[in-house]
Amino acid sequence: MSDPKPYRAPGFRSFLAVMGLSLLLGLIMGLGSIFLQDTALGDAGAALVMASVGMVGIIAIVLLWWRRVDEAAREAHKWAWWWGGSPGMAVGGIGVMALINGDWADAWLAGFEPDALVALGVGFVLIVQILGYTLAWLWWWAVRR
Amino acid sequence: MNNRLKVLRAERDWSQAHLAEQLGVSRQTINALETGRYDPSLPLAFKIAKLFALPIEAIFISD
Structure with missing residues (x-):
């Protein structure tokens, strides 16, 4: 029986490959949305289809990465998700609540359409969570x- | 949990990278193990014990 292939932790090249795949996925989603919105699906249908494609693609990329990293790297991700992502979501949520309930931002928020307001709230929470x-x-x- | 990983590695004149390759983990993981700031999973602990041909309790010492 031959020796197993020596383990090589993913390096900068692997990181660039993941970023490249993610960019490609984003490009496919963007072009797909443009193409599909003129079909019977309409704007909402195109967004739903391409968001689904994006999610499947991201899960595939994450699975590829997860299989490459070792147990300490996985532990770091799990720890960071719990101790960084969760508090980030809470802080982001408090920020959104402050925006909604305070009158200090009313003039600024009045300039947004309702769907843009929803996207702003979700985006804000997501950014703080990732941070x-x-x-x-x-x-x-x-x-x- | 403390461990004798650094001593055992030094006795064999192995680098962290060499040990990492033998165990199928990254060098950063070996460093985290040696500094006692990361406890390995049971499968990895068994792999380490097998590599050094020692019982687990001869490598890892409970605080």
Whole structure:
């Protein structure tokens, strides 16, 4: 029986490959939306179809990455999701609540259409969540160096 | 949990990268293990024990 192939942790090239695949997926989603919105699906249908395609694609990319990394790297991601992503979501949620309930931003928010307001709220929470996730991930590795 | 990984590796004159390759993990993981800031999974602990031909309790010491 031959020895198993030596393990090589994903490096910068793998990271670039993941980013490239994600960009390609984004391009497919964008072009697909443009193409489909003129069909019977309409704007909403095209967005739904391409968002589904995007989700399947992202899951596939994440699975590829997950299979490449070792157990400590997986632990870092799980830890960061719980201790960074969850508080980030809470902080983002508080920010949205402050925007909704405070009158200090009313003049600014009045300039948005309702669907843009929803996207703004979701986007804001997502950005804070990703920020929390990234900080927690960096912290996990920093204390284990 | 403490461990004797660094000592065992040094006795064999192995680099962290070499040990990482033997165990199928990254060098960063070996570093985290050696500094005692990351406890391995049971499968990895068994793999380490097998590689050094020692019982797990001879490598990992409970605090």
